[in-house]
Amino acid sequence: MSSLDLAFAALADPTRRRIVARLTRGELRVTDLAQPFAMSLNAVSKHVKVLEGAGLVRRRREGREHYLRLRAAPLREVARWTSQYERFWNQRLDALGAFLDKQTENDDEGSQ
Amino acid sequence: MSSLDLAFAALADPTRRRIVARLTRGELRVTDLAQPFAMSLNAVSKHVKVLEGAGLVRRRREGREHYLRLRAAPLREVARWTSQYERFWNQRLDALGAFLDKQTENDDEGSQ
DNA sequence: CAAACATTCAACCTTTTGGTTGAATAATAC
DNA sequence: GTATTATTCAACCAAAAGGTTGAATGTTTG
Numbered sequence: 001m002s003s004l005d006l007a008f009a010a011l012a013d014p015t016r017r018r019i020v021a022r023l024t025r026g027e028l029r030v031t032d033l034a035q036p037f038a039m040s041l042n043a044v045s046k047h048v049k050v051l052e053g054a055g056l057v058r059r060r061r062e063g064r065e066h067y068l069r070l071r072a073a074p075l076r077e078v079a080r081w082t083s084q085y086e087r088f089w090n091q092r093l094d095a096l097g098a099f100l101d102k103q104t105e106n107d108d109e110g111s112q
Numbered sequence: 113m114s115s116l117d118l119a120f121a122a123l124a125d126p127t128r129r130r131i132v133a134r135l136t137r138g139e140l141r142v143t144d145l146a147q148p149f150a151m152s153l154n155a156v157s158k159h160v161k162v163l164e165g166a167g168l169v170r171r172r173r174e175g176r177e178h179y180l181r182l183r184a185a186p187l188r189e190v191a192r193w194t195s196q197y198e199r200f201w202n203q204r205l206d207a208l209g210a211f212l213d214k215q216t217e218n219d220d221e222g223s224q
Numbered sequence: 225c226a227a228a229c230a231t232t233c234a235a236c237c238t239t240t241t242g243g244t245t246g247a248a249t250a251a252t253a254c
Numbered sequence: 255g256t257a258t259t260a261t262t263c264a265a266c267c268a269a270a271a272g273g274t275t276g277a278a279t280g281t282t283t284g
Contacts, residue, residue, distance in 0.1 A: 089187065158241095159242085
């Protein structure tokens with residue numbers, strides 16, 4: 001699996017996106033992360049492992065506690081891949097613009 | 113499933129990302145899309161349906177042929193979600209910058 | 225040392241995913 | 255009107271995903 005595959009797959013789950021969002025505030029332990037979710041700690045632990053596997057999260061062990069922090073690199077990769085298409089959607093807007101211009105042209109013709 | 117879930121999940125598969133990439137060139141039929149892939153036409157047809165379900169692709173039927181074209185909206189949604197974290201990764205770079213500045217400061221101290 | 229805590233591991237279950245093959249449907253071409 | 259072409263539908267399969275529970279592993283605390 002490519003790193004882009006892993007990043008997109010990791011971010012496809014809403015629980016994991018919420019985890020990512022919460023980690024922008026700073027480091028949190030697995031238990032802290034699990035607290036607001038209506039699922040077992042084990043389930044959250046698994047989600048964290050998926051994020052870790054995608055490189056989105058880094059783990060720092062301190063005694064029995066594991067502190068997680070966000071790694072931005074995979075998010076940048078996703079942003080980079082996606083932004084290829086900015087060109088495309090601007091182009092579509094341009095095409096719409098050209099179409100509207102054409103319409104206006106025709107309106108002018110009609111009024112002559 | 114939220115539209116963001118669907119978009120991320122759809123883009124997590126490399127075959128589907130390749131399909132998206134090819135569709136920036138313009139409309140293609142299912143058969144055209146399937147041609148370069150080492151899998152059955154049926155498999156590609158399924159992938160197209162996933163992309164369609166995520167709103168990334170729109171289908172136009174013309175006789176027995178189905179023409180697919182790219183819809184940019186979900187890509188924009190993904191870009192928008194991801195760009196929230198631009199702030200975050202710039203901040204990390206800033207933190208690195210501050211760290212390096214601090215190092216330099218200490219170097220100066222040492223040289224006094 | 226014993227109890228409590230933070231976390232993972234392992235086994236299990238159900239649903240989804242990504243692929244296959246074979247048949248159905250519908251439009252086109254000869 | 256019979257092939258051929260474009261596509262989907264349906265059934266099936268293996269593997270992965272997302273969850274559960276229960277036990278194991280370490281670490282901290284009393």
